[in-house]
Amino acid sequence: MERIRKLPAKHQYKQLLMVPIIFSAFANSGARPLSLIKERDALRGVFNDPTKAELKILDNASFDFIAETILNERLAERIAVFHFAGHADGKNIQLIDSNTQAEALVRLLKGFPNLQLVFLNGCDTYDQARVIQDAGIRAAVITTLKPVNDDIAINFASYFYYAFYRFNTINDSFESAQTRIMAKDDLRNHYFMKLDRGLGKEEENEIGSYTDKAVTVYTLSAPDKELLEKTFAYEVDEEEAEGDESDYIPNRLLIESISSSILSGDNISEAFKQSDEYADLQQKYARYTENRANNRNFSYLVLSVLTMLPFPLGFHVNLLNANALNWNGLDKDKKIELLKRQVITYNSIIQLLSFTLLSSFWSELEKNKQLAILPRQWKVIKDFFSVNELNNQDVNYPALLGTIREIFENNQIVPFITEYQDLKSIFANEDSFFETHLHIQGLKSSIANGEIRKMKINWLCSVTEGMLSAIFSKSGFVIRYKLSTVKNIEFAKSRLKKPYYYIRRIILDRYTREEDDVALFENYTDSFSVILAKGIDQVTFFKFLTLSPFIIDENAIRGEDLSKLYFYSHKSGENYVYRWAENPDETLTVGKPYPKLPGKTAAELDRINQRMAEIKGELEAFKTLINY
Numbered sequence: 001m002e003r004i005r006k007l008p009a010k011h012q013y014k015q016l017l018m019v020p021i022i023f024s025a026f027a028n029s030g031a032r033p034l035s036l037i038k039e040r041d042a043l044r045g046v047f048n049d050p051t052k053a054e055l056k057i058l059d060n061a062s063f064d065f066i067a068e069t070i071l072n073e074r075l076a077e078r079i080a081v082f083h084f085a086g087h088a089d090g091k092n093i094q095l096i097d098s099n100t101q102a103e104a105l106v107r108l109l110k111g112f113p114n115l116q117l118v119f120l121n122g123c124d125t126y127d128q129a130r131v132i133q134d135a136g137i138r139a140a141v142i143t144t145l146k147p148v149n150d151d152i153a154i155n156f157a158s159y160f161y162y163a164f165y166r167f168n169t170i171n172d173s174f175e176s177a178q179t180r181i182m183a184k185d186d187l188r189n190h191y192f193m194k195l196d197r198g199l200g201k202e203e204e205n206e207i208g209s210y211t212d213k214a215v216t217v218y219t220l221s222a223p224d225k226e227l228l229e230k231t232f233a234y235e236v237d238e239e240e241a242e243g244d245e246s247d248y249i250p251n252r253l254l255i256e257s258i259s260s261s262i263l264s265g266d267n268i269s270e271a272f273k274q275s276d277e278y279a280d281l282q283q284k285y286a287r288y289t290e291n292r293a294n295n296r297n298f299s300y301l302v303l304s305v306l307t308m309l310p311f312p313l314g315f316h317v318n319l320l321n322a323n324a325l326n327w328n329g330l331d332k333d334k335k336i337e338l339l340k341r342q343v344i345t346y347n348s349i350i351q352l353l354s355f356t357l358l359s360s361f362w363s364e365l366e367k368n369k370q371l372a373i374l375p376r377q378w379k380v381i382k383d384f385f386s387v388n389e390l391n392n393q394d395v396n397y398p399a400l401l402g403t404i405r406e407i408f409e410n411n412q413i414v415p416f417i418t419e420y421q422d423l424k425s426i427f428a429n430e431d432s433f434f435e436t437h438l439h440i441q442g443l444k445s446s447i448a449n450g451e452i453r454k455m456k457i458n459w460l461c462s463v464t465e466g467m468l469s470a471i472f473s474k475s476g477f478v479i480r481y482k483l484s485t486v487k488n489i490e491f492a493k494s495r496l497k498k499p500y501y502y503i504r505r506i507i508l509d510r511y512t513r514e515e516d517d518v519a520l521f522e523n524y525t526d527s528f529s530v531i532l533a534k535g536i537d538q539v540t541f542f543k544f545l546t547l548s549p550f551i552i553d554e555n556a557i558r559g560e561d562l563s564k565l566y567f568y569s570h571k572s573g574e575n576y577v578y579r580w581a582e583n584p585d586e587t588l589t590v591g592k593p594y595p596k597l598p599g600k601t602a603a604e605l606d607r608i609n610q611r612m613a614e615i616k617g618e619l620e621a622f623k624t625l626i627n628y
Helices: 009-018 036-046 065-073 104-108 126-136 148-164 170-182 200-206 225-229 252-264 275-290 297-307 311-323 333-365 377-386 396-409 418-426 433-447 456-471 476-480 553-558 604-624
Strands: 021-027 054-058 079-086 091-096 097-100 115-121 139-143 217-221 482-492 500-507 517-521 531-534 544-545 551-552 564-572 575-580 587-590
Touching: 021 036, 021 418, 036 054, 036 148, 054 065, 065 104, 065 553, 079 091, 079 148, 097 252, 104 456, 115 148, 126 217, 148 433, 170 217, 170 225, 170 433, 170 517, 200 517, 217 225, 252 275, 252 297, 252 311, 252 476, 275 297, 297 311, 311 333, 333 396, 333 418, 333 433, 333 456, 333 544, 333 564, 377 396, 377 500, 396 433, 418 553, 433 456, 531 551, 551 553, 553 604, 575 604, 587 604
Parallel strands: 021 054, 021 079, 079 115, 115 139
Antiparallel strands: 091 097, 139 217, 482 500, 482 531, 500 517, 531 544, 551 564, 564 575, 575 587
16 A cells, blocks of 8 residues: 555546455354355455455454454545445344444445445345435445355355456346356255345335245345446556556467367367368467567468368457557557457357357257257247347357257267367366356446446456457367358259259358359258358268358348358347347348349349248247247
């Protein structure tokens, strides 16, 4: 704190807010000891970066000890969260020296001008939320109804703070913690969470209707809903912010991870090891690792990697590289553009993985409609089709991936991408997927509400790249499959010869789109579809999985050259909305008449609308199959 006192007055307030405090008071009881050490350690595991937030923990806290610590260390302005863990009995929280009534707690909280959240993690603390609200304290409050089991208290707190620490709103963090608790087999049948956006009579009656059914109910309340949309943001002195992580060089870790995964991943075939592409990447990677400071070596390695990634992924990685040129000379807005591109890149890879596994699930369900599927697994799949215009940016793709993998495992099904059998071991812990998801969702919120400008962009880009690298490093197997659009198939048969097919396709394995290819085959695939195949030759091209209607190619539907891929997003009324793989802000609506196009005849427009109707019909057919 000595350094802060010496700062000039004009910088003092910003510096004080730059590192907010999560003030945590732990008070145990000798007669009824709680597992507070576990909760304390869980919080330490979450708030693990002292440059971003300071976790101030008081063990064996008394009221006087809390008040004196805050006063002596001048903490009041920096306290963003007040967390209590210990016994409580409705009107009081039980500190070491005595029972502390809600009124005394309120007097303490009123001294924190930047308080965002009060979390009273003890038994039956709900009544204290009203006292806090009536006192005019403008902060969200998390409380409980009825007794709280140690395990639920520890898990709920750690899950909530993990999401909140990664820039998710208080509301989203509460729902995220609820979702993770409900997904646990040992907890989901015993605990019920209720989100409360106020403390009016209607809300109290609604909560009361659940108390007989639930063992524990966590509640979230605030004087107004805007407070629940707060994120864990902090001020940064503009003159000093960009000095942090000055040695960060964008995309180095990402490209290294992709290269290493392609060259040394599991199940690499001998044929691939003998290919020119593998030899080129191996040579470029070796040259780069010998001299990482040589930017030319890095550029050659990037080009080698890009030629091997499926088009949507290669396209985004290429833009990541382009947006990071002259990094140290870029202003904050330009660096935020790289952060936005990282978010889009994450969405691209997680959607490609999810839609591939979902398509594989569809194929298996058509073969056997009696698959053993638990109600909670059905719920995750059906929730995906419940996404609408308001929440389509919040789809929990990791939950979808994990659920379908679990269904395959329980039913002893080998997915089309056989590597998905090892999805659990590939990512060591499926929570890593979920944690990346929370981080990305938090970034989206901060970008949307403008809070991103108050944050350390170098640091955020570095952390986000690390998460992307963790996913890419275990996803090198994607280059062993060929993503293609099949645009048209013409049947041909002449006397005394076998029938054959002219397939017009485009192989999407480059970061820049190649020209359409017309190949002659003795077999055929689905037409006007995006497929994932084992290869491109006479045999492997027909070992394929159709990814449409989850991924569609508008140019194939329009009968035009090249490709324009769209990923399924959500339902809007009776129609379905897709987002362009290159720029998610551009959408395509399936279900309404396609707009008139210059140079297209009425008959050609009719064919386009017919193809669009078929896509909608396929989505409706799948929803029928899952009894949506």
